[in-house]
Amino acid sequence: MHQFEIVALGGEMSASPFVFTNSAMWMMIALAVILVFMWGGLKRAVVPGRWQAAVEVLTDFVGDITRSSIGPEGRKYLPWVFTSFIFILAANWLGSMPFAVFGLKPFTVTSHFTITGVMSLISFAIVLGVGFWKHGLHFLSLFVPKGAPLPLQVFMAPIEFISFMVRPFSLGLRPFVAMFAGHILLKVFGYFVVQGLMAESAAGGIVALLCFLFIVFMSGLELLVGAIQAYVFALLTAIYINDAVHLH
Amino acid sequence: MPQLDQLALVYQSQWFWLAITLGTIFFVVGMWIVPRVEKTVEDRDAKIAADLEEAQRMQDEAEASEEAWRNRVNEARAEAQAVTAAAKEKAQADLEKKLAKVDAEIATRTEAAEADLAEARSAALAELENVASEATQEIVGKLTGGKVAKAEARKAVAGVLADA
Numbered sequence: 001m002h003q004f005e006i007v008a009l010g011g012e013m014s015a016s017p018f019v020f021t022n023s024a025m026w027m028m029i030a031l032a033v034i035l036v037f038m039w040g041g042l043k044r045a046v047v048p049g050r051w052q053a054a055v056e057v058l059t060d061f062v063g064d065i066t067r068s069s070i071g072p073e074g075r076k077y078l079p080w081v082f083t084s085f086i087f088i089l090a091a092n093w094l095g096s097m098p099f100a101v102f103g104l105k106p107f108t109v110t111s112h113f114t115i116t117g118v119m120s121l122i123s124f125a126i127v128l129g130v131g132f133w134k135h136g137l138h139f140l141s142l143f144v145p146k147g148a149p150l151p152l153q154v155f156m157a158p159i160e161f162i163s164f165m166v167r168p169f170s171l172g173l174r175p176f177v178a179m180f181a182g183h184i185l186l187k188v189f190g191y192f193v194v195q196g197l198m199a200e201s202a203a204g205g206i207v208a209l210l211c212f213l214f215i216v217f218m219s220g221l222e223l224l225v226g227a228i229q230a231y232v233f234a235l236l237t238a239i240y241i242n243d244a245v246h247l248h
Numbered sequence: 249m250p251q252l253d254q255l256a257l258v259y260q261s262q263w264f265w266l267a268i269t270l271g272t273i274f275f276v277v278g279m280w281i282v283p284r285v286e287k288t289v290e291d292r293d294a295k296i297a298a299d300l301e302e303a304q305r306m307q308d309e310a311e312a313s314e315e316a317w318r319n320r321v322n323e324a325r326a327e328a329q330a331v332t333a334a335a336k337e338k339a340q341a342d343l344e345k346k347l348a349k350v351d352a353e354i355a356t357r358t359e360a361a362e363a364d365l366a367e368a369r370s371a372a373l374a375e376l377e378n379v380a381s382e383a384t385q386e387i388v389g390k391l392t393g394g395k396v397a398k399a400e401a402r403k404a405v406a407g408v409l410a411d412a
Contacts, residue, residue: 004250006258015257017264024265031269038277041285046292059285079278087273112251114262119270180251 003183004111023115026107030090038086058086062234069238070245077241080126084119085234088175091115092226095179096219110229111179113172120172123237127167131244142247171236175229182222189215373409380405 006023007013013021041055048056062082066074088110095108109115131139143160144153189211196208381401388396 001250006250006254006262013257015260017260019261021258021261021265023258023262027265027269031272034273034277038281038285041281041288044284044288046295048288048292052288056285056289059282060289063282063286078282079274082282083270083274083278086277087270112262114251114255114259115266118263118266122270176251 001184003105003107003187004180006107006112022105022107023109023112026091026094026109030087030094030109033094034086034090062086065231065234066238069235070242073245074238074242077126077130077238080122081234081238081241084123084237085230088116088119088233089227089230092175092179092229093223095183096222096226108179108183110175111183113176116174116176117168117172119233120168123171123233123240124168126237127240127244130241134245135247139244139247142243167236167240171233171240175233178225178229182218182225186215186218186222189218377402377405377409380409 006021008019008021009025011019013019038055040051041059043049043052045052059082062085063078065085066078066081070077091109095106095111097106099106131142135141143157143164145156145160148156192211193208193215196204196206196211198204199207381398381404384401384405385396385398388394388401
């Protein structure tokens, strides 16, 4: 649990916006990594180098999410979808890097729901804003299933409404839980490795080795999960925005 | 769970720095870099499409000029063949004309020679008749002492000669 603790860097922790914490530092590192990486896409060469091609592939990938989910007008929402995707991706991956080898204690920004929750609320606010701005109160027809008989509609509208209201929670909790659980699992098995070695017996050594192999495997999976969570967040944001743009 | 335990203590700092981070990413990356990258990709796609079109056009052009060249070569060949054929025909015609002329000349000469020959022959025959009839008169006169008229002798000679 220690790895999720937020501490102030160079000072006392206090309830103030301007305290520079380890969390803030890793956000800045993620920001710097993203800016440097994306800067490679500004070369705008006709024949792209590897770096530029990587940026173009990523941009195209996220662009495809908005295009396939929302359609041509999804272009307008690409900045936010791209921002959420690349920030979650960078934070997830930075949190899984073995920086501790060099004495730098990694911190996974996205393992805090104060972060993912706010991001999901931003997505939800965009959905509500677009929906009411585009359709006015007609946006509420989103909760009425089309083509169903009237009694069924009366019955289903509240369910649709609840499922709609649950969206920001599920959207924000998903990446947070994935990172939280993954890191705890790694920590637990890392603890097993230490315990196995401390036992100084053959069985303990075997357990330690098995747990170490499991950690290697889990670390790979963690990278995959980190990318998938970023993709899922961006995709769901795009799908929810599509609901608001096109209703049903 | 530190996320819950520290919530009251950290949320302001978390949100403040998150706002800075997301805001920077949104405006610098999302609004500024991403459209440029997309534009680059679009421009490249457009350029590739244009280049391919240009290449297609040039290939069509090359094919058309090759076609034209082939047509010209074929035309020239046909013309050459026509000229050759005409020359051959003309030569043939000339030859035939000359042959005909020569043939005709030979024919006239032969005819003339034959006519001469026939004249000479008939002259010779006439002479022979004269000589023979005179000889006959003389022989008859000498042998019989009678006189044979010239016309009679000639008649007899003509009858013998006709038999011969």
